[in-house]
Amino acid sequence: MNISQYETFLKTIELGSLTKAAEVLGYTQSGVSHMLNALESDCGLKLMVRDRSGVRITADGQQLLPYFQGICNGQHNLSEKINEIHTLESGLVRVGTFTSVSAQWLPGIIKRFRGDFPNIQFELLHGTNEEIENWVINGRVDCAFVKIPTKQQLESIFLRRDPFVAILPENHILAKEPFLSAAALSEYPYIKLDESVDDGITEILESHHIKPNVCFVEKEDYAIIAMVDNGLGISVLSELVLKDTARKIVIKDLEFPADRDLGIAVKDKNMLTASAQKFLGYVQLWILEEYGPTP
Structure with a gap:
């Protein structure tokens, strides 16, 4: 049994004639007769009576009729949905992300994307870099913003180099210095980003043999910015998270x-949904327009 047999049966019953059904479906009359015979043989039932007056459905055929209709309607709906996905009339993009990207990049990227594809939905999952990579590997997300190179075997696209910078209270004694020294990090009260969400800052400080004078440990970037604004210490954060901040702080190079x-990472580009593939292109285009070509 196949969908063509079901459709032929339904059209024949609807029109009451093999000849008319053959004309509408684009088959020969013998072709229609062959498909109907095959359907009855597969079912082991007499589904219709054919005589000079036309075609009439049997009691058994009447019982199976709604099931054939359901299968054909389902096939139609499936074809429509596949077409919608290909034309991006519907879909879901699941994205792994973290605070700075969610605040500074994603609103602009998604606004641009949904301007062209308003019916595509987004699911955003926030986590540490390690968690996000694992989500890509196990299929929890389609793509993810990550620090590269990734620790996992993922396909990644470089987007931008994000500097780490020092932040100080506006009235700090070092506020007018051209940069913040390593010695200053060890001398003045330091607010540390918690290890579980560390963007790589601790690793860089350790590589330069710098031991900050840690007085506070905080998980949220924006909480650290607020603490610095209130004179509780200095810190080092990514430049991205500080973009457009209204806090009264001073940003210094190290x-x-x-x-x-x-970058943005996927498990296998070839296995992405049409909407996720399109989203990757929009991410790269938005970064290019926002920052210009990569040096």
């Missing part, structure tokens, strides 16, 4: 090189 490379 005297040593410190940055992270940000």
Whole structure:
């Protein structure tokens, strides 16, 4: 049994004639007769009576009729849904992300994307870099913003190098210095980003043998910015998270090189949904327009 047999049966019953059904479906009359015979043989039932007056459905055929209709309607709906997905009339993009990207990049990217594809929905999952990579591996998300190179075997696209910078209260004694020294990090009260969400700052400080004078440990970037604004200490955060901040803080370069490379990662580009593939393109285009070509 196959969908063509069901459709032929339904059209024949609807029109009451093999000849008319053959004309509408684009088959020969013998072709229609063959499909109907095959359907009855597969079911082991007499589904219709054919005589000179036309075609009439049997009691057994009447019982199966709604099931054939359901299968054909389901096939039609499936074809429509597949077409919608290909034309991005519907879909869901699941994205792994973290605070700075969610605040500074995603609103602009999603606004641009949904301007062209308003029916695509988004699910955003926030986590640490390790958690996000695992979500990509196990299929929890379609794609994810990550620090690259990734620890997992993922396909990644470089987006932007994000410097780490120092932040100080506006009235800090070092506020007018051209940069913040390593010695200053060890001398003045330091507000540390918690290890569980550390963007790589601790690793960089340790590589330069710097031991900050840690007085507070906080999980949220924006809470650290507020604490610095209130004169509770100095800190080091990514430049991205500080974009457009209204807090009364001073942002300084560090005297040593410190940055992270940000990208977007997937498990296998070839296995992405049409909407997720399109989203990747919009991410790259938005970054290019926002920051210009990568040096």
